[in-house]
Amino acid sequence: MIKIGITGSISSGKTTASMFLSNKRGPVFNADKIVQNLYRKKNFKKLLANKFNLTLSSKFKEKLKDKVVSKKSNLNKLSKIIHPKVRKEMFIFLKKNKNKKLLFVEIPLLIENRLAKYFNKIIFIKSSKSIRLRRYKKKGGNQKLFELLDSKQIKDEKKMIFCDHVVVNNASLFVLKKKLLNIIKNYE
Numbered sequence: 001m002i003k004i005g006i007t008g009s010i011s012s013g014k015t016t017a018s019m020f021l022s023n024k025r026g027p028v029f030n031a032d033k034i035v036q037n038l039y040r041k042k043n044f045k046k047l048l049a050n051k052f053n054l055t056l057s058s059k060f061k062e063k064l065k066d067k068v069v070s071k072k073s074n075l076n077k078l079s080k081i082i083h084p085k086v087r088k089e090m091f092i093f094l095k096k097n098k099n100k101k102l103l104f105v106e107i108p109l110l111i112e113n114r115l116a117k118y119f120n121k122i123i124f125i126k127s128s129k130s131i132r133l134r135r136y137k138k139k140g141g142n143q144k145l146f147e148l149l150d151s152k153q154i155k156d157e158k159k160m161i162f163c164d165h166v167v168v169n170n171a172s173l174f175v176l177k178k179k180l181l182n183i184i185k186n187y188e
Contacts, residue, residue, distance in 0.1 A: 002187050003094065003103045003118065006038055007110035008125030009156060010137040010149050013169040013176060017125050018106040020177055021184055026102035029093040031109075032061060034086045049078065069144050075152060083113060094118070111159045112152075123183060124163035126156055 006018045017029065022028035038044045039061065049056050052067050052074065068074045090105060097103050116122060126134075129150070136143060136146045153159075160166050167179045 001098060001100060001103060001107065002120045004118065004187070005110050005119035005122040006104060006106045006125065007108060007122060007163070008169075009127070009129075009132060009153050009159075010108065010146065011132040011139075011141075012125045012127040013135075014106050014108065014125050017167065017169070017176065017180055018104050018174070020106040021123075021180055022102075025184065025188065026095070026100045026104060027097050028104040028106060029090055031086050031090070031105075031107045034089045035082055038082065038085060043166070047081065048078075051083065065145060068147055072093070072148065075148060083109075087113070087115075090115075090118075109153065111162050112154055116162050121165070121187065122163040123165045123180075124156075124160055124166060126160070126166055126168050131170055 004021070006021070007013045008017075015032070018028050018030065044054055045060060048054070048064060049060070052064060054060060054063050056065070057063075064078075068078060086107075090107070093105070094103065095116055099120055105119065107113070110116065110119075110122065132150075133143065137143065165183045167183070169175065169176050
């Protein structure tokens, strides 16, 4: 089994890359999807409501984002709740799929959370900040939250040291796929 970690800064194209790489090659774990699933659980939302002094309402997620943006320490507080839950799900995924030839794990904060040791290979998806911001806004995100999340990530130059492959994703989808094919053929 070859465990391939896929990481990169916010809105760099990690999900696009991981979906392309895993297609017909092996299962993919997506940390962001795990977080989305957590937010659908009533108990999880109750936990956050208590920790951040919020009420459960239809605007719960927006109010939580406001708390995170207005006070930077709240992002750390939120991370300490979410990251252990995501890590637990990642280990379950790895154990469940231990007989597969290739496994793909997409984790935005793979390097920051010192998870590199769990992977045979790490692919870093790199994109310019202006392109990443444009992508983030296109998906409905706001610039203030983008800047806060981006500031919490290790700078690209430092992250790349821990990665086996760096894929610059500033061009078209065609170019991205071509670069990824050149990498994955070494492991198939």
